Amino acid sequence: ISIALGLAEVVVFLVATYVSQVDVSTPVILLTVLIGVGTDYSIFIIARYREERVRGGSPAQSVENAVTWAGESIATSGATVIISFIFLGFQPITFLKGLGLVVGLGVLIALIASLTLIPSVILLLPKRIFFPMTGERFDRYATRVKERLEKKVGYFSRSGKFAIKHAKVIVILSIVVTIPAVYIWANLAPSYDFLGASPKNLESVSAFNTLTNTFGGGSIFxxxxxxxxxxxxxxxxxxxxxxxxxxxxxxxxxxxxxxxxxxxxxxxxxxxxxxxxxxxxxxxxxxxxxxxxxxxxxxxxxxxxxxxxxxSPYxxxxxxxxxxxxxxxxxxxxxxxxxxxxxxxGGAAGTIVDTSDVVNTQFYQVIAYVTAAVAVVLLLVLGSLFLPLFAIVSVVMSIAWTLAATAVVFAGLYNFPILYITPLTLFVLLLGLGMDYNIFILTRIREESTKGKPLNEAIITAIENTGGIITAAAIILAGSLGALSLSSSLLLKEFGFAFFFSILVDAMVMRTYVVPAVMSLMGRWNWYAPGRIQRVKMK
The missing domain is CATH 3.30.70 (Alpha-Beta Plaits)
Structure with missing residues (x-):
């Protein structure tokens, strides 16, 4: 991760010098994103290696299997993140353009490091990678894990069974929660006041407030x-x-x-x-x-x-x-x-109106382009027509829940509305980063299905093997991005809360309960695709 961060700083310099201006907040967002995704990708490689070793595989064979199966998931996940952010790089708004290019290229560096450097380090230290859990300690650990998986008594085994047993109820509840969230989202009155998002103790903010109260908010702009x-x-x-x-x-x-x-x-x-x-x-x-x-x-x-x-013109x-x-x-x-x-x-107010019109137009264009590109990637990887569409719908549901929660929390605690760039940035980020957990669980279910397991058994096996890792990765990523909420800037604070809430909900609710429930109800239609695209043949 440190190597990726170091190289990413070079990307910031190159983009700022030769391509586009880079906002002062972009390196902060880049840092939090790379710590999150870099940790996620590394954890999934290492966790899959540990799983293969628990099953009795040799270090070399375990690394090969980890890169084959987890590597595919990570590469797919990274591709969706990169696609999402790179599309931002083609937007006319300077802030979004710089953010998209810098973060997109930074994630590419983190992805390459995870797929090359991590396996190499594991092979160099095959018996020490889990120190101090080595030798007999690791053997005892492996025995406990296999016994727990065989008995299916862990939390994620129970959650998988629960989701399958109560699939219809879970789907109905998720729809019931989504309807008011979408209503709140559709009726948001976004703010364009970046100055209002700045810390209140800044002299420029105090001067602006004084001018507004004394001479009218339009006097300075x-x-x-x-x-x-x-x-x-x-x-x-x-x-x-x-x-x-x-x-x-x-x-x-x-x-x-x-x-x-x-x-x-x-x-x-x-x-x-x-x-x-x-x-x-x-x-x-x-x-x-x-x-x-x-x-x-x-x-x-x-x-x-x-x-x-x-x-104020804002x-x-x-x-x-x-x-x-x-x-x-x-x-x-x-x-x-x-x-x-x-x-x-023209002037400040006129510029804001024009920016608003551009953002609204670009928002739907970006949604269309990013969604189409991500859907194509998932179609090829999963070999299914339904699952890519469902994965995107589930992310949109998480976004709706997040925007509704963010609007309520910031209106209540800070009397501050949603900034106009928050929905677009959240959509792109969650479609990329939130899709990680979708991809990890879906590719694992597909893997278990290709080995001949019935659908419900494949779902439970996938959840019990990846649930803990996905939850840990989500907590790390949510904590990394959620650290932005500690900033005195309401812009970064709002971003931090939205990222934290959306990632945890996406991983711990959507992936743990809603995804298994929907897949269980869909049955063999999960894997339907025309011709050679279909990768799982369900009876």
Whole structure:
């Protein structure tokens, strides 16, 4: 893991230097992800090696079997994680682009290290790898494990039997829990306030809050409106009456909005309306003309309005106001097509609205691309049409549960909503990392089925052999990513809680109970696939 982390820092440097900006929080997320997945991959190789040794295999044969069976699961799992994050690297949002490329390539390094370095170390120290459990101690341990597996008295043996016996009830309960969670997810009002997610003791946060309370939240991040006319408003000696009247009307309409604090522009150089028709060549008029012309382009065809909102540009009210103003401006253009050639609203609030639209569009595109790519990988590995679809559905269920829990917890404890990038990041991360445990359990069930065991017996055997390892790996990964919740930043705190909750639920509830229950109900249809793709022939 340390080697992978060291090489991953080189990746951060290369991506930041040659490809895209890397946000300051990305190396922290990379560190937690690599510790989690690197530990997971290493544990699964070592655990499968130990299982083969318990069965009496030689060190060389045990390593070969571990890499053959566990290695396939790890490679498949790593592929889904890499695919998920690499797709983020093609997004136009800088934060997501840097995060996707850095973490995707970092996981690739961890995967290669686990499949090459770990087996090599095991073969170099075959009798010392489980020190101090060596020699007779290991033999006694192996005897106890085999007796427990034969009697099927362990927790995971019982959970497997329970899931199969009460399959219908478990499936119904999972659907009942999912319905309100999806409702909460669908009705989330995401926040775009990264500054609000920063620690409250920062001077910049205190300054922003003071400015908001004293001068209006838009004073530090004003909204800019550029109005383009067909002909100049100022000809060098006088203003064009029609154009200036239209600009005055646009300014007045903007100011009528309840969320707008003030508007400055050529007809309102100091915030108060100026009658341009009464201006002459006296000193006061000349001073006003000078101020007004500073808000016109050199050719006189463009006018700049500066709109100060009452609230922070990051609030839902401000975002709603921007959308309303854009609708008003479109109406002005439609009503004056000969004179108005365009009205462009920018600034912080406008940028947030555009970012929101891009994220919403990209969210569904990323979901579609990542889901399709992961489904193809699972189809080829599992040799089943149903299981890849079910695996993705189960991850989406976990995401819905997680977003609902995160929204409730952070609204109650911190009065802070879900950040707009949380659902997308969580989906990509959980579809990759959460799919790990799906792949580990499904490939093991497939392995036991190919050895001729009936489906329910294969399910129980797979759970009792991998349940403890999956749970341990999940606790490690959840603890690693959950450490982000200790940060004073609400952004990282929210990420940490969401990752922690989703991974534990995915591994300890979804994989331990829901997956076995659904597979037991589906029977032989679990393994159906056309032609040579099918890998398990069920009678």
């Amino acid at each position: 004003p909204t800019h409106v550029v109005v383009k006319f067909a002909s100049p408003l100022w000809n060098g000696t006088a203003y064009r009456t029609g154009g200036m009247s239209l600009l005055d009307e646009i300014s007045n309409d903007t100011l009528r909005n309840h969320a707008v604090l003030s508007v400055t522009g050529p007809t309102r150089p100091g915030g108060a309306r100026v009658d341009f028709r009464t201006l002459s060549d006296d000193p006061r008029s000349l001073q006003l003309i000078s101020s007004m012309n500073k808000m016109l382009s050199q050719d006189g065809q463009y006018a700049l309005l500066t709109v100060t909102l009452k609230g 609030t839902q009210d401000s975002i709603t106001v921007v959308k309303q103003l854009r609708e008003q401006y479109r109406s002005h253009i439609a009503g004056n097509p000969q004179d108005l050639k365009g009205i462009y609203l």
